[in-house]
Amino acid sequence: MKLNKKVVILAAVCAAIFVSAAAVCFFLFSRPCGRLVRITSAGETVAVIDLASAENYTFEVTCAEGVNKIKIEDGTICVSEADCPDKTCVKMGRLGGGMPIVCLPHRLVIEFISSDTDAVAG
């Protein structure tokens, strides 16, 4: 069977779209699940961190109400220190598959972007 030039070009275009779409799907679905963490302060994203590849370090998120010191250690994240009155964010410990870490007085939220659950009751 002889293919004319137009059909070949069309097929090549379709093939290119197919390969690109497949590559995008592979990229999206092959990423490690539940390791991307978003940190928001007063509703604004201040950082997105991939715990799977993050090195150990500590940094501060400062807002008008105070400071939270955030610690990344061996692929985990927690609030190690805070100057909020109740210290609930520190008591929450490391972020896991349950509730996000929340510091209400500082309006800080640390949560997994993708996880095994859609929401956590608690």
Add this chain to the structure above:
Amino acid sequence: MKFFRFFGTAAAVLLACGCASEAPVSRTFFAMDTVMTVTAYGSEKLLTQCGERIAELDSLLSAQKPDSDTSRLNASEGKETELSSDTAALLCKALDFCRETNGIYDPTVYPLVKEWGFIGGDYKIPDSSRISKLLVNTGFEKITLNGNTASIPAGFELDFGACAKGYAADELKKILTENGVKSALLDLGGNIQTIGCKSDGSPWIIGVADPFSPSESAGTLLLSDCAVITSGGYERYFIGDDGKRYCHIIDPRTGCPADSGIASVTVVGQNAARCDMLSTALFIMGTDEAIDFWRSSDDFEMLIITEERKMLITEGLSEKYTQSENYSGAEVIRK
């Protein structure tokens, strides 16, 4: 030609998959002393409406906002107070539930919540005479409500901390469903309301916080179209000078933090305000009384985790539940 058809069809399918489902919209609000996230397959405008409604309810119901209905009622010195229809409706629901639980749920314990330091963060163990004195000024029976007019005796104070978020979830659900939203997830500070299923038709996967490690999940529930509300002593608590742990849920019978042996109780039902009040009451009741209460009811299911890390689940939920590795088998409670 087959080569062309194959790639043509495959490319079209992949592109169609990317466009077929409408993207969800999501927004986070800080209100009612918590963080709330609404995610819906609907318009951004609806989320704005949800945010305005939450802010409105917060300004009406909060006992810590000086101009709220609740604060005006608490400062009324026994005089009749005109309430908004929202506050009156919620007070009516709360009073019905107080009667149903014989006062195990009672919004008038607010002075004791404050005395133990759970409002300002100045935690302390009050002496027994102080508790007895404050208990005199409690009791839902003394609240009167006629239409939108309420009165409480001088010295009484109430708050809607154990039902306001649930009521807000019911109200947001109304806004979303009346505007045609078929799929949404509301997380009002850990009080979850699901509307419909996920966009792919599968149920929502709702984790239940592990009371012994709240940033971990004790298990997951597969649910749609319901409220899921947990009460536990693991979030707001303090350790007293006596080394004992005191949680923020006050038992109206003693004026002290509840110590019933339950670490957390999760309630699943249709009405979020009722589930909110139920979770508080069941937590105070303790396991045996909570099971009796469930057996005499027909509008909710529950999952209890005891202080001994024992898990009990009612039969209506048992098939929908998968527990985490941290827990061994859950006992199924039957009618």
